[in-house]
Amino acid sequence: MGSFLHYLSMPYLLDGILITLQATALGFFGGFALGLLLAGMALSRNRVVSGVARTYSVIFRGTPLVLQLVFVFTALPHAGIVLSPIMAAGVALAANEATFFAEIFRSAVIGVDKGQTDAARAVGLRPGTVLRRIVGPQAARAAIPAIGSEAVSTMKNSALASIIAVPELTLRSNQLASATFDYFSIFFASGVMYLVLTGAITGLQLAIERTFDLSRVGKRGRGRPSEASTAPVEGTAPAAEPVTAARVNGAQVASAVSRAEAVRRARVALTITGVHKAFAEHEVLRGIDMEIRKGEVVALLGPSGSGKSTLLRLINHLETLDAGTISFDGIEVGYRDGGTALPEREVARQRVQAGVGMVFQHFNLFGHLTARENVAVPLRWVHRVPKDEALAEADRLLGRVGLSARAHALPRQLSGGQQQRVGIARALAGRPQVLLLDEPTSALDPELVQEVLEVVRSLALDEGLTMLIATHQLGFAREVADRVVFMAEGRVLEQGSPQQVLDNPQHPTAVRFLRAVHTVEV
């Protein structure tokens, strides 16, 4: 026991800790940086670049660290590269750890919901901004535990540097044991030292995890006491201000004629010509032609798999066209005049220029941002509005969808209907000319459908926004749409006023579909 304590406080071994920390720091930070690079390369669409990263991983993850240490220390000098023992250890550790860091980063990035990337692109964020503002922060959070574990692993691996003359803790313990024959006391002492060091790393990891724990972020700092969670929703939500069907229908009948006339006279906002799209062998769209006028509300109806969602995703270039053109007042999002594809940063600029916004079936809110931060995203990072102004505008828009009280809640703390209303407010923040809504109520429980439809209805009737809505809600389509388009198997089978298509369908498929939906609704 006495000699154990003697070794525990021996300056020779304590100095060894410093060298161990030095080797660990070189391996950790070098591996971290190189791992970031490798992960970026592995995720690249360029097959040569990702192939280089994969080859590197195969070699450095597939060979023992001991061999890599010896290689850097004794083989590289033959090529004229002479590194000091500590630098050789740092290089070998970093080269080895990088492969593990790369996989940690890659899986963290892949783990971020693809829908959020779609939503970020749809509001007009450039690829770099998507990475920095949306994917990066969430991936970083997800990676913290694995990074902490990798730091501990790096420290333990640094003990192997003892074989290439790095005078770190293990080498010193070995030498001391050889000189004193006091084998066990020395190794117990150095074991305790390693435990203290790795324990400190674990403590640091847990502290960082706690700092960035989203559930804490929601409650503290950015959150407010959530008395609002049980309070009735305000504004346009049905609970606060029930709108009777009779009143809406009455108003609609009175204005229907003049509205139809106005739409007919408006200029064309969106032209779709000869659009084809296939995924692998499966043809999803087989020649779609459509003109949508400014201020027109078009409801896309049709069975699942008819191509409604794909058409919407093609319109703002979340998918690429196989054939045909889609033009917003002359702007073909995603393509040059000659028809060649543009890089994603240019596409982002075009989406903003064309003024196209999108609301998704599964909301696709940014999980790490509060409701108001979600809504402020297009303002801050696309339109470069100063943060305070952007948040003030976000608050106004949240008020518009009846969610002022939940402004500081994270998406995970909101109901589906509330999330979709935030999604609509976010789409509106970019001041779109054309709003695409992809089955905005399909993922909602029945009792939450109305609150979302109410918001969309008021946008259509009060704001004069041009809208393309894929939906299964026939009553809603009848009420808000100027035109109903019925699609099946990638073609438009029938289109016309809601009365024409819904009450007097001509195509047998449309007749069958409408009867089936009516049966469900009744």
Added chain:
Amino acid sequence: MLNRLLRPAALLAAAGAITLLASACGGSSPASSTSSAPAYPALASSPACTQLRSQNPNLAGKTLTNAINPHTPGYESISVSDPTKYEGFDVDLSEALGECLGFTVSYLPVAFDALLPTLQSGQANFIISDIYATKDRAASADFITYSKVFDGVLVAAGNPKKITGIDDSLCGTTTALNKGFVEVPLVDAQNTKCGSEGKPPAQTALFDNNADCVQAILSGRADAYINDVNTVNRFVKDQSGKLANASTLHLPYSIGIGVPKGQLPIRNAFTAALTQIQTSGLQTQLAQKWQLDKSAIQAPSLVTAS
């Protein structure tokens, strides 16, 4: 948001940088002997050494690195009283060579089987680490011999397996050896002999240093450990009652100083300086100082591949 994440990362990076700086400035690299006063003034001022220094201006004033495997107390190990220093017969011998030729010695501690690769890579300038000069090893370095080889056979007290040397008594036993030691092929050859005689195998268990080999005997994992007899005797003295030397063997080798292959200036200078150290009686004094009772001085001769 990302900035909030990056801030602790920056702190970590700063902490790492401070660690690096601290250890870089702390000068904690061990054991370069920096005694300013010469330990062997008579040797340094001898006409032979004076002449050697003038003939080898490229060595004088330089720092040369000696690759060692400091796990052999008596030959080379860290000093218990000051662990930042190395000590032992080989360390004194390299310091004496340095004083004669005018260079300072720094030490690079590596695994025994890494001694030759380290010399070949240029990370070290020479090896004085109780290494036997064999023809096989001469493929990687030139050797200048300085001592004959006597091995001892370390066994548990009482020699329960009745081991007598590298002979049939090893059949059915396990011998602990350091990786890269010359005894490894000798025991392996004995193993083949055991097999051809229908006897159980003579197994080896390979370790990284002497301390691990001795632990293997103490824990019952190995029956014998064969190494330089002075080293063996030292272990016996230190663990009296638990260990014994079963036998002393003369091996047909010499202990040598390893220098890079074909580099005649350093090889000739070392040979001449070693001759001076032997003729002046200094090597005998050093052997006595480190209680190398079986040290049989051997006049310098070359062991090379050709």
